[in-house]
Amino acid sequence: SGSIDVVNVTNPGSGYDPVNSAITITITGDGSNATATPIVQSGSVVDILVTNPGQNYTYANVSITSTIGSNATAFAPSSPIGGHGFDPVSE
Numbered sequence: 001s002g003s004i005d006v007v008n009v010t011n012p013g014s015g016y017d018p019v020n021s022a023i024t025i026t027i028t029g030d031g032s033n034a035t036a037t038p039i040v041q042s043g044s045v046v047d048i049l050v051t052n053p054g055q056n057y058t059y060a061n062v063s064i065t066s067t068i069g070s071n072a073t074a075f076a077p078s079s080p081i082g083g084h085g086f087d088p089v090s091e
Contacts, residue, residue: 003053004034004060004076012044013064013072021068027076031057034076038064045072 004027016023018040025048027034034054039047045064057078064072 002031002056002058002078004031004036004050004057004078005053007036007048007050007062007074007076009045009048009072009074011071011073012046013070014043016040016043016045016066016069016072021066023064023066023069025074026063026065027054027060028063029057029060029076029078031055031060031078034060036062036076038072043069045069045074048074 023038025036025038031054035052037049037051038045060076060078062074062076
C-alpha cells in the first residue's frame with residue numbers, strides 16, 4: 001500500500017530535448033523513494049515510466065523540470081491503504 005504505480009501525463013508540454021538537457025521527474029509527498037523516467041517523443045513528454053514505486057504515500061505531487069522545454073504536467077495517484085484490491089467497494 002502507498003506505492004506510486006503510475007504517473008499520468010496531463011499536459012505533454014513542448015520543446016523538450018533529452019539529448020541536450022536532462023529531464024527530471026520529481027515525486028514528492030508524504031511517502032518516500034518513488035522515482036520515474038520520462039518518455040519523450042517529438043519534444044513532448046508522452047509518458048512517464050515509474051522506475052521505483054516507493055512506499056507510504058497517501059498523496060504525491062509530480063514536477064517535471066528541464067532547461068530545455070516547458071509546461072509538461074503530471075499527477076501520481078497513490079495506491080489505497082491495504083493495496084489495490086484490498087477494498088474493491090471503495091476503490
